[in-house]
Amino acid sequence: MASFGMRRGRRPGAAVERKEIYMATLRIPTPLRPYAAGQSEITVQGNTVGEALSEVVERYSSLKPHLFTSDGELRPFINLFLNDEDIRKLNGLDTPIKENDRLMLLPSIAGGNV
């Protein structure tokens, strides 16, 4: 069966890999703004939530210890929402992001009385 050059250079059965890089916004909560050059919203890019975050902490290295443990795990008191849904309910850090998605970092804050 002739299939001119369609499979040339690819392993049999291999899917086409196309990396989608989308631009989304990340909201930085007030307590973390000093570590993101004072910004409240930044543009991020990546295939997944995890990729977007990694890219952010490379840009703003002082943000890293506030978000990630030394083992590279997201700190348990940091919540992440993608378009108002908790990523833990989606696919965690592997959740894919789309163009114009909105990511929100939500840490605990305690102030109220003093």
Next chain:
Amino acid sequence: MLDLDAVDLSNEEILRYSRHLLIPDVGLEGQRKLKAASVLVIGTGGLGSPVAMYLAAAGIGHIGLVDFDVVDKSNLQRQVIHGTSRLGDLKVESARDRVLDINPEIDVTIYNVPFTSENAIQIAKDYDILIDGTDNFPTRYLVNDVCVLTGKPNVYGSIFRFEGQLSVFDARRGPCYRCLFPEPPPPGLVPSCAEGGVLGVLPGTIGTLQATEALKLILGIGKPLIGKLMIYDALEMRFDFVNLFKNPRCKICGPNPEVTHLIDYEAFCGVPGRDHDEGSAGMEWDIDAVELAERLKRGDPIHLIDVREPHELEISRLPNAELIPLGQLAGRLSELDSAEEIVLFCKMGSRSVRAMELLYSAGFRKVKNLHGGINAWARKVDPSMPVY
């Protein structure tokens, strides 16, 4: 909650609440529900102020107020339930008097104690709803756990600088606080208002919304903010709402709870629960401001480390102190020499105690905490320096 059938309104009350009675969703029936209800307000400060005042105005029959602090001048920038005439008075008494002036028809019970694992269940048992107006993580977890264990809603609000959060945690119908925040942040990572500051009006907004949610719960109208968290960014004038979900692995409200009674919340959060009592690392680890001043004057080779934020230096500073903000300290330990004598300080002593814990666990032993922080220096050594 009183028996609704036994609750009636006098002619004076009907006049007082006439604007409620005119609303079809409230009416006489609704106003009787408010009168039959009892709400516990934990904290009579930034959030507690608008909550207590508006709930009193609305005619909540029984309000409980928990606070063990006294009115301080720095409170008046936002704690509008108190006034200059009440400086030095117990906050719960000041709040009770204000609230009874707004509405003498209601009952107010005051608890001039810290809300702890020892007394929380006993205090909370008389109330239908708890309002979390506290300022520290240990108490927030305590309020949540009391509510989950006793089946009551927890109207949560919190603030920091220009940002506020709001939700209704009712474990019977949705997530609890621990579903969202299973673990507290490590000490030193999230400053309190005393350390981070807060725009005075901000707790006014969030507290009023907490009161609103409480009224909706009691009246049984509208959609209480259960299963959602509101985030208010005052600078951007933006309200965001995120969906919360009941965590199937939640340690207290999940199907396999590990927390079945109240715990030691200070230990859980790694810090003492009450900022105002801090400032001390314990006798052998503290150094008094006067003693420090004398030793520096003598020329003792002390390495002074200021763990505050850069903008605080504009208010007051100690000469020859090196600035290493607390949040950066862990990453800059290699800059320090454990053979040197180090004295740590911050504004009042709470952050420097945490800094001490950090250095101690890294093997530093020649470390001391300036008891009471730079404010203590201002009071005892250099009165020309402002206290803040």
